Amino acid sequence: MxxxxxxxxxxxxxxxxxxxxxxxxxxxxxxxxxxxxxxxxxxxxxxxxxxxxxxxxxxxxxxxxxxxxxxxxxxxxxxxxxxxxxxxxxxxxxxxxxxxxxxxxxxxxxxxxxxxxxxxxxxxxxxxxxxxxxxxxxxxxxxxxxxxxxxxxxxxxxxxxxxxxxxxxxxxxxxxxxxxxxxxxxxxxxxxxxxxxxxxxxxxxxxxxxxxxxTNMSNSFCTQLQCAAKQYYVKVKSGKSNEVNWETLSTINDMSKSFCTQLQCAAKQYHIKSLGKKGTEPVTWVRMDKCIYIYIHTYVCIYIYIYVYICIYM
Known part of the structure; x- marks a missing residue:
């Protein structure tokens, strides 16, 4: 030995x-x-x-x-x-x-x-x-x-x-x-x-x-969401995972043309409504009140998006 x-x-x-x-x-x-x-x-x-x-x-x-x-x-x-x-x-x-x-x-x-x-x-x-x-x-x-x-x-x-x-x-x-x-x-x-x-x-x-x-993501929806975004950016956009963060979404103003902006708004509303957080805690981008009407629909869309993404790429 x-x-x-x-x-x-x-x-x-x-x-x-x-x-x-x-x-x-x-x-x-x-x-x-x-x-x-x-x-x-x-x-x-x-x-x-x-x-x-x-x-x-x-x-x-x-x-x-x-x-x-x-x-x-x-x-x-x-x-x-x-x-x-x-x-x-x-x-x-x-x-x-x-x-x-x-x-x-x-x-x-x-x-x-x-x-x-x-x-x-x-x-x-x-x-x-x-x-x-x-x-x-x-x-x-x-x-x-x-x-x-x-x-x-x-x-x-x-x-x-x-x-x-x-x-x-x-x-x-x-x-x-x-x-x-x-x-x-x-x-x-x-x-x-x-x-x-x-x-x-x-x-x-x-x-x-x-x-x-x-690498276990099963206990956190937020983590699953982050990972799906990183996977998409690395595999589809050929970028680096460290370039993916919430701040990059804040520059998008037209919600009707961007899933990412809808996603940002949904996350914001979740922290405001469901968790009783203020507009700046813990998500730091500017609040967009017009996002409210897409809140429920976007969350359904998020789950579908992640499910489809996992089936295709993971």
């Missing part, structure tokens, strides 16, 4: 994704700019999960006899955080890819999720990483996990062969561990998402479970 990956790295990744699974709803401060004010949107949920992962990485401290005996606590922290960051980037890739057929999230949005977290949690410029970058609790305050799209796909781990190979010929590793044991993305991808070698442990279940949670 490949003890370095399966016994060492995998257990740490299990802790990371257990944290993401149980703490993905507490990242509102960092993610409220995503999802066009819809907390149930696929985009907002994606940010919540990524931010939870970044929080876990930030709070990593060294533990165990190795760190205590060698005294290299900061090095141990850095290694763990680097490996976790690589895993989180691969996870972000999967979020982007899994959402592409349901509710597209543009890569620029994924990058912004990482950037926003790092802006909120930027350490003081007066802090010297060489002398005081590690706090008394063992947290490495100088480590910044950034979005690494394709930059580390060929990254290889330089470690002693004794860590990735068995000393006994009868216990030589098999599968990807034997063939590509030093390739970081190959090994982490196998631990997180797949493992075709029956002799090796299965993937971490929380990874696939959280991906399903992120």
């Amino acid at each position: 490949c003890k370095f990956w399966n016994d060492g790295v995998k257990s740490e990744l299990e802790n990371l994704f257990q944290h993401i699974s149980t703490n993905n709803t507490s990242m509102t401060t960092y993610c409220k700019a995503f999802g066009d004010e819809n907390p149930d949107s696929v985009e907002r949920k994606a940010c919540n999960h990524i931010a939870a992962g970044l929080k876990y990485i930030e709070d990593i401290t060294s533990s165990g006899s190795t760190a205590n005996k060698t005294g290299h606590q900061d090095d141990d922290n850095f290694f763990k955080q680097s490996m976790m960051c690589a895993a989180l980037n691969l996870y972000a890739d999967k979020i982007r890819d899994a959402s592409s057929t349901k509710c597209p999230i543009d890569e620029s949005k994924i990058k912004k999720m990482f950037d926003n977290w790092n802006v909120f949690n930027k350490f003081s410029s007066s802090t010297s990483c060489s002398t005081s970058g590690v706090s008394a609790s063992g947290v490495n305050k100088c480590f910044e996990c950034t979005r690494q799209n394709e930059d580390f796909k060929d990254c290889k781990l330089s470690v002693s062969s004794s860590l990735i190979s068995a000393t006994s010929p009868s216990k030589q590793p098999t599968g990807t561990c034997n063939k590509e044991e030093s390739k970081v993305t190959t090994q982490i991808d196998g631990l997180l998402f797949k493992n075709d070698d029956p002799s090796q442990p299965h993937s971490i279940p929380q990874v696939k479970d959280t991906l399903s949670t992120i």
Whole structure:
């Protein structure tokens, strides 16, 4: 067996994704700019999960006899955080890819999720990483996990062969561990998402479970509406999903010629009438009173539109 990956790295990744699974709803401060004010949107949920992962990485401290005996606590922290960051980037890739057929999230949005977290949690410029970058609790305050799209796909781990190979010929590793044991993305991808070698442990279940949670639209009509609009814009108009937002609809004045304007008005009236909201909460475009007469008919049209769209494209 490949003890370095399966016994060492995998257990740490299990802790990371257990944290993401149980703490993905507490990242509102960092993610409220995503999802066009819809907390149930696929985009907002994606940010919540990524931010939870970044929080876990930030709070990593060294533990165990190795760190205590060698005294290299900061090095141990850095290694763990680097490996976790690589895993989180691969996870972000999967979020982007899994959402592409349901509710597209543009890569620029994924990058912004990482950037926003790092802006909120930027350490003081007066802090010297060489002398005081590690706090008394063992947290490495100088480590910044950034979005690494394709930059580390060929990254290889330089470690002693004794860590990735068995000393006994009868216990030589098999599968990807034997063939590509030093390739970081190959090994982490196998631990997180797949493992075709029956002799090796299965993937971490929380990874696939959280991906399903992120792309689930069944509990929110607003989310279904957002996703249908994004799908239409990406597939039919060949645009980017990040270019779709409610503000782009506010420039259309002739309701009789635009389904989008009717849709905007219907949403506005829903918030005013059904939810008792003011004209500017939470939808921010200018109120159009003449929309009232199309309110019921437009909602019927919306359901029909989404149903037809899902049948054709999804």
